[in-house]
Amino acid sequence: MSKTYENLMDAFAGESQANRKYLAFAKKAEAEGFKQIAKLFRAAAEAETVHAHNHLREAKGIKSTKENLEEAISGETFEFKDMYPGMIEDAKAEALNGAMKSFVYANEVEKIHAELYKKALAGMGSNPDVDYYVCQVCGNTVEGEAPDECPICGAKKQAFKKVA
């Protein structure tokens, strides 16, 4: 990999993180009553997404949908098989319960993502028109309709946001 390809992927990672960080900062600014600052964080977050997508495109990281689904399946599988289990153990050993819960939620949901992607890959071109709902507490991703209670974190139906 050339230096520039490496730089593109490093920059992609950094810009992606800045995007999510600024959205979290915007929520905090809203909660503290700083509406204008919240808007600025959201504007910069939007720009970081443009940068991240540009970098990823130039790094040739966006392929056909079939290849992208395959990559997504292997990424999710790596996370729930190799990445999160060790992190959960470390958090347990350090008695950091909030972190442990955060890892457990992600670990459980990555399994669901891998299955949804596999199903999408198997049915490519004939995927039925279904809605997706995302639990705003644990990230649980549900097809069809939001459940009365999230099977992963126990949140109520209202915690699920429909994906546009």
Ligand SMILES: [Fe+2]
């Ligand atoms: Fe995932």
Ligand SMILES: [Fe+2]
């Ligand atoms: Fe949940």
